Amino acid sequence: MRTFRTGLLVGLAVAVAVGSAAIVYERYDTKTLKRTIQRDAVLCGVNTGLPGFSSPDDKGNWSGFDVDFCRAVAAAIFDDPKKVQYIPLDANERFKELQARKVDILSRNSTWNMSRETSNDLYFPAVSYYDGQGFMIPKARDIDSALALDGSKVCVQEATTTQLNLEDYFRTNNMKYQEIKFGKLDEALRAYESGQCDTFTSDVSQLYALRLRLSKASDHAILPDVISKEPLAPVVRQRDDDWMMIVKWTLYAMINAEELGITSKNIDEALKSKKPDVMRLVGTEGAYGEELGLTKDWAVRIIRHVGNYGEVYERNVGAGSKLDIPRGLNQLWSAGGIQYAPPIR
Numbered sequence: 001m002r003t004f005r006t007g008l009l010v011g012l013a014v015a016v017a018v019g020s021a022a023i024v025y026e027r028y029d030t031k032t033l034k035r036t037i038q039r040d041a042v043l044c045g046v047n048t049g050l051p052g053f054s055s056p057d058d059k060g061n062w063s064g065f066d067v068d069f070c071r072a073v074a075a076a077i078f079d080d081p082k083k084v085q086y087i088p089l090d091a092n093e094r095f096k097e098l099q100a101r102k103v104d105i106l107s108r109n110s111t112w113n114m115s116r117e118t119s120n121d122l123y124f125p126a127v128s129y130y131d132g133q134g135f136m137i138p139k140a141r142d143i144d145s146a147l148a149l150d151g152s153k154v155c156v157q158e159a160t161t162t163q164l165n166l167e168d169y170f171r172t173n174n175m176k177y178q179e180i181k182f183g184k185l186d187e188a189l190r191a192y193e194s195g196q197c198d199t200f201t202s203d204v205s206q207l208y209a210l211r212l213r214l215s216k217a218s219d220h221a222i223l224p225d226v227i228s229k230e231p232l233a234p235v236v237r238q239r240d241d242d243w244m245m246i247v248k249w250t251l252y253a254m255i256n257a258e259e260l261g262i263t264s265k266n267i268d269e270a271l272k273s274k275k276p277d278v279m280r281l282v283g284t285e286g287a288y289g290e291e292l293g294l295t296k297d298w299a300v301r302i303i304r305h306v307g308n309y310g311e312v313y314e315r316n317v318g319a320g321s322k323l324d325i326p327r328g329l330n331q332l333w334s335a336g337g338i339q340y341a342p343p344i345r
């Protein structure tokens with residue numbers, strides 16, 4: 001009788017353990033690649049509208065630096081950069097929508113920090129753009145340093161690191177300010193333009209992009225001060241390592257391609273190269289792409305359809321674009337910046 005009861009209890013304990021393991025398994029999504037392939041498209045969460053980073057044209061075609069990153073992931077998987085569905089997400093909804101599996105990747109000027117990973121079960125695989133926070137003011141204010149912003153009325157978007165850094169900066173420097181916060185970017189920008197605030201703050205790259213949306217861009221100056229570190233990165237859910245690896249190595253393939261001088265224009269010559277590091281990148285030696293669950297030529301697909309990191313930077317936000325943001329920290333490590341990809345080998 002006793003043994004029977006013990007047996008029952010053991011059985012019950014095993015059932016509970018198996019049951020909760022199943023719940024844990026359910027909670028953590030490990031099938032992003034499989035679902036992406038089944039639906040024949042990457043679901044890409046982007047900004048609602050930042051020229052140069054992600055914005056739609058009249059026909060609803062998206063373009064920009066963050067958009068190109070999703071195109072690169074689609075190229076690596078499908079050999080077709082068009083297999084992406086763009087889902088515009090504002091600052092507040094972005095992480096929730098990623099957690100709820102509404103998107104496969106967030107590619108949307110999101111700063112990598114500790115609490116965003118630890119408290120949201122998310123993962124930022126690698127930095128795509130090293131940014132920092134700055135200020136934009138009407139030139140008529142005639143101010144040339146952020147330390148002269150005492151008493152300003154600052155427009156800022158909620159649910160951003162921007163809002164937190166703003167508070168830190170004014171507190172640290174013993175300056176007063178009035179914060180006027182908005183849930184939507186359009187509202188914040190309109191408030192700034194209408195004079196409701198005399199200062200606008202966001203990541204410097206976004207200031208360049210947003211200035212283009214003002215009716216008289218040349219009336220506004222971006223102050224030289226950079227008050228924070230904003231490592232912007234794609235974001236994925238934790239514990240889907242196969243998917244995370246694809247996202248991470250897509251970016252690293254683009255950075256390595258630039259370092260090796262491989263571009264969308266000379267990719268066919270690169271396929272004939274006998275240089276070992278080029279051969280590993282383009283898949284004429286080794287099977288690195290297959291180990292990602294993709295094909296040997298995964299990086300060739302990325303470079304051919306989208307380009308290397310430098311090409312993507314220049315055409316969207318650099319010298320070849322209206323934003324004309326200097327490469328700065330986003331230059332390769334071998335050219336004075338800090339963009340650095342681990343080797344493919």
Ligand SMILES: N[C@@H](CCC(=O)N[C@@H](CS)C(=O)NCC(=O)O)C(=O)O
Nearest residue numbers: 048090091110111160161185202206
């Ligand atoms: N990098 C910062 C700021 C990102 C952010 O969301 N910035 C705003 C202000 S420019 C934005 O992009 N808003 C666009 C939107 O909500 O659609 C963060 O990750 O919190």
